[in-house]
Amino acid sequence: MKRKFTGLLSLLSVFAIIAAGCTSASGSQQGSGAAKQQSITAVGSTALQPLVQEAATQYMNENAGATINVQGGGSGTGLSKVVEGAVQIGNSDVFAEEKDGIDASKIVDHKVAVVGFAPVVNKDAGVKNITKQQLIGIFTGKITNWKQAGGKDQKIVVINRAEGSGTRAVFEKTALDGATTVKAQEQDSSGTVQKIVSETPGAISYLAFSYINDKVQALKVDGVEPTEDNVKTNKWEIWAYEHMYTKGEPKGLTKKFLEYMLSDEVQTNLVPKLGYMPVSQMKVERDADGNMTNKSGK
Structure with a gap:
């Protein structure tokens, strides 16, 4: 009887080791998947939404495992949500300083188009x-x-x-x-x-x-x-920068996607195709207070 009980314990021990090995392997795979899978959300301006959506689609096609959710809702929503930390990117047609109730010191401006x-x-x-x-x-x-x-x-x-x-x-x-x-x-x-x-x-x-x-x-x-x-040239005065704001300096997928937004692939091809202009082509600059200056050499 003692021999049977000892044998049973040994068998159970083997099963436990195998199970532990399976759990460990499974956990390792999940951990690896989690490391690869990244997800961010960009919310706000519907004027900027078509560009961000198309760029996000291209980026995800070129970078397996990345997920970029793009939503509208208006610039006010984009700014308030990024300040709250509810989203990684807040899209806006206006400078954060122009919006009442928004603490512009808490977020970083990235101008991606005009x-x-x-x-x-x-x-x-x-x-x-x-x-x-x-x-x-x-x-x-x-x-x-x-x-x-x-x-x-x-x-x-x-x-x-x-x-x-x-x-x-x-x-x-x-x-x-x-x-x-x-x-x-x-x-x-x-x-x-x-x-x-x-x-x-x-x-x-x-x-x-x-x-x-x-x-x-x-x-x-x-x-x-x-x-x-x-x-x-500001002969037509009804225009704005398109901003993508982040809470602090961007990191991880947020940083990579913003770098992609400013890449030649997007600025040279996608921006003009969808009816926007690269910031680099402007011959004037406008600040949050509406002050205009001519760009040197333009």
Whole structure:
């Protein structure tokens, strides 16, 4: 009986050693997988979202195991979430210093592109060029019919971006000279704005160049066309840097992805393809207070 019991203990010991070996091997594999698998999230500007999304897709295709989640929500959301540490990257159309309630000292700015914005109207409004004062009058509710701006006898329908939108902040500051816009329908997404303007008679709003297509009419302002060449010299004043903010200096996958955003692969190919401009091509610089300086040698 004692011999059988001893044999049973020996057998159990062998099973225990084998099980321990399997557990150890399994744990080693999981640990190795965890080391390879990395995930980050970028949230914020819908104007910048198409570029970040496309770059993220390319990066993940070239780097197995990396996961980059890209979401919209507006610049205000991107800035607040990165300050909180809830996401690794906060995308914004505006400097953090321009946003109330954001402590810019806690985050680091990475400018990855420049984007122009333009007022856009429904193609049946009968308008292709307006003055800046007319534009301000429309968005402040003083001009309510397109006939007052050289167009058809048609009611103007203002479509605004939501509070917290960087696109809205840029447009109000650079196109409307800081004027407060009239109460109107508000939308969170640039894509939704484009669709509504294209389908609503008399509609007017504003979009990043990257969202403008032949379904809407982009307006000249005081005879100046909304083109990249005019943005580069500030002849067209409605533009902004596209920022990707991090909480402190970036590390790991966040750092690698931001380096990729600034690489030739993205800046030379993807940025212009999607309707943005490399920061390096600008002939002027603008700071958070709106002060302009000419770049030397440009």
